[in-house]
Amino acid sequence: xxxxxxxxxxxxxxxxxxxxxxxxxxxxxxxxxxxxxxxxxxxxxxxxxxxxxxxxxxxxxxxxxxxxxxxxxxxxxxxxxxxxxxxxxxxxxxxxxxxxxxxxxxxxxxxxxxxxxxxxxxxxxxxxxxxxxxxxxxxxxxxxxxxxxxxxxxxxxxxxxxxxxxxxxxxxxxxxxxxxxxxxxxxxxxxxxxxxxxxxxxxxxxxxxxxxxxxxxxxxxxxxxxxxxxxxxxxxxxxxxxxxxxxxxxxxxxxxxxxxxxxxxxxxxxxxxxxxxxxxxxxxxxxxxxxxxxxxxxxxxxxxxxxxxxxxxxxxxxxxxxxxxx
Numbered sequence: 381x382x383x384x385x386x387x388x389x390x391x392x393x394x395x396x397x398x399x400x401x402x403x404x405x406x407x408x409x410x411x412x413x414x415x416x417x418x419x420x421x422x423x424x425x426x427x428x429x430x431x432x433x434x435x436x437x438x439x440x441x442x443x444x445x446x447x448x449x450x451x452x453x454x455x456x457x458x459x460x461x462x463x464x465x466x467x468x469x470x471x472x473x474x475x476x477x478x479x480x481x482x483x484x485x486x487x488x489x490x491x492x493x494x495x496x497x498x499x500x501x502x503x504x505x506x507x508x509x510x511x512x513x514x515x516x517x518x519x520x521x522x523x524x525x526x527x528x529x530x531x532x533x534x535x536x537x538x539x540x541x542x543x544x545x546x547x548x549x550x551x552x553x554x555x556x557x558x559x560x561x562x563x564x565x566x567x568x569x570x571x572x573x574x575x576x577x578x579x580x581x582x583x584x585x586x587x588x589x590x591x592x593x594x595x596x597x598x599x600x601x602x603x604x605x606x607x608x609x610x611x612x613x614x615x616x617x618x619x620x621x622x623x624x625x626x627x628x629x630x631x632x633x634x635x636x637x638x639x640x641x642x643x644x645x646x647x648x649x650x651x652x653x654x655x656x657x658x659x660x661x662x663x664x665x666x667x668x669x670x671x672x673x674x675x676x677x678x679x680x681x682x683x684x685x686x687x688x689x690x691x692x693x694x695x696x697x698x699x700x701x702x703x704x705x706x
Contacts, residue, residue, distance in 0.1 A: 382398065382399070383396050383397065383398045384396070384397055384398075385397070388408055388410040388412065388413055388511070389408070389418065389422055389427075390408075390410075390413050390416075390418075390422075390425075390427050390430050390431050390434065391410065391412045391413050391427070391431040391434075391435075391511040391512075391514070391515055392511045392521075393410050393411055393412045393413070393510065393511040393512065394411075395408045395409055395410035395411070395413075396408070396409040396410075400417060400461075400465075401464075402464065403419070403457075403460075403461060404419055405417050405418065405419040405453070405457075405461070406418065406419070407449065410434075411512060412431065412434070412435050412439065412510075412511050412512035412515050413430075413431060413434035413435060413438065413439065413515075414434055414435070414438035414439035414450065415438070415447065415448065415449060415450065416434060416438060416449070416450040416451070416452060416471075417449050417450065417451045417452065417453070417461070417468070418451075418452040418453065419453050419457070420453070421452050421453045421454070421473075422452075424473065425452065425473060425476075426477070426522075427521070427522055428518075428519075428520050428521055428522055429476055429477060429480045430452070430476055431511070431514070431515040431521075432480065432490075432515045432516075432518050433471075433476045433479055433480065433654075434450070434515075435494075435512065435515040435516060436490065436494060436656075437479070437654075437656050438450045438471075440494055440497045440498070447467060448467055448468065448469055449465055449467060449468040449469075450468070450469055450471050451468050451469065451470045451471065452470075452471050453470075455470070458470045471654075472650055472654065474650075474651075474654075475650050475651055475653065475654025475655075476654060478625065478651055478654055478655070479654045479655050479656075481518065487518050488543075488544070488549070489566075489570055490518070491516060491517060491518070491540075491544070492549065492559070492563055492566055492567050492570070493567060493570060493571075494516050495516075495550070495557060495559055495563070496559065496564075496567045499559055502559075502564075503558060503559075504558065504559075505553070505556040505557070505558050506556060506557050506558070506559075507555060507556060508537070508541070508555055508556070508557050509555040513537070513555070514533065514537070517536075517537060517540050517541075518540075519533055519536045519537060519540075520533075520536060521533060541557065544557070544563070547562070548560055548562045548563075549562055549563035549566065550563050577630070577631070577632040578605070578606050578607045578632065579606070579607050579609050579627075579630055579631045579632060580601050580606045580607065580608055580609060580631055580632060580633060580634065580635060581609050581610075581627050581628050581631040581633075581634040581635075581648070581652070582594065582597055582598070582601075582608055582609065582610040582634070582635050582636075582637070583634055583635070583636040583637065583642075583644065583645040583648035583649055583652075584597070584610065584636075584637040584642070584645060585637070585640040585642040585644070585645065586611075587640065589640075590637070590639070590640060592687055593637060593639070593687060593690065594610060594637075596687055596688070596690035596691050596694075597635055597637065597662065597690060597691075597694060598610070599690075599691040600690055600691040600692070600693070600694030600695045600698070601635065601694065601698070603691060603695045604694075604695055604698040604699060604702070604704050605704050606632065606698070609627060609631065611623070611624055611627065624648060625651060628648060628651055628652050628655070628657070629655060631652075631657065632657075632658075632702070633652075633657050633658035633659065633660065633702055634648065634649065634652045634657060634658075634659050634660070635659075635660045635662060635694065636648065636649035636652075636659055636660070636661055636662070637662050637663065638661060638662070638663045638668070638681075639663050639664040639667050639668075649661070658701060658702060660682060660694070660697055660698065660701065660702075661681040661682065662681065662682040662683075662684065662690070662693075662694060663681055663682070663683060663684075664683070664684060664685075665683040665684060665685050666685070668681065668683055682694055682697050
C-alpha cells in the first residue's frame, strides 16, 4: 500500500494518505484529526465541525492503544468495509453535529478540557498554532465551500485567546496557552460533575412486551449503584426529542436494548457514542444471532436468554467497563 503526504481534506494539516484495497476510499493519518477513512462523504460534511470532532474524539481522548479506523461514510458501505477491517467505527453526520458545542460557554468548557488533556504538567505551554490549534479553539475556516482568509481566521484566534486570558482561565503568550488556577478549577468542576454523575439513560422500546425487560435492566443498573433514567418515566415539559438528547447528555453512560430492533434505540445509542459516552448494548441472544444489526454485532454486547438473566449480566458488564458507583 503506497503512502503519500497530502493536505488533510478536513483540516488542511499535512497528513499521510493511503488507499484502501477493494474500496474507493482513502485512509488519512493526520496529526490533528487522527486516523480516519473517507470517500464520497467528503462533499457532505461541515469540515469545521468535523475537524474539531475528530481532534477531540478520535485523537485527544482515545482510550487505550488500539488502532481504530474511524469511518466517515454510508451505513451500507461501512457494513462491507467493516468485514475486512473489523477495527473500524462509523462516524455519523448527525452524531457529530449533535456533539458540537451549542453555545459559547460549552465551547469554552471543551477548550479547557482539551488543554488539560494536552498538559502533561502544571504550567505547561501549549501550542495553539496551525490547524490543530484551529480545531482546538473551534475556529471557523469555511463559509460553505469557501475558505476564509488568513485575516478572518486570525481574528477569531485572537478573540478567543483574549477572552480566555481576560477571564483569567489561561495565560496567553504569542501562540502558546498556559492553564491558570482559575481555568484548572473550572476543569476540576467539569470533571467532578462527570465522575460523580450517577444517572444512566436507558434506550429501549416502550412496547408492552419490553416492560419487564426494562424493569430488569433498571434492577441491574441499581445494583451497580447508578440511577436508571428512561423517558417513559421521566417528567418533563419539553418536546420529546430535545428532552431525550438533553437526558443523554446528562447521563454518565447509557444502556441500549436492541431486541426489538427499535430505531429510536439505535439513534440514541449513536448520539451518546458521538458525545464520547460509554454505550452498553443488550439484546436477547436468539434475536441477536438471527437479525442483530451489523453495527452492534461488531461490539461487545450483553446477551440474555431469559429475562431473569438480565440484572446479573448487566451488573457484571457495568462493573467491568464502568465500575460500581460508590
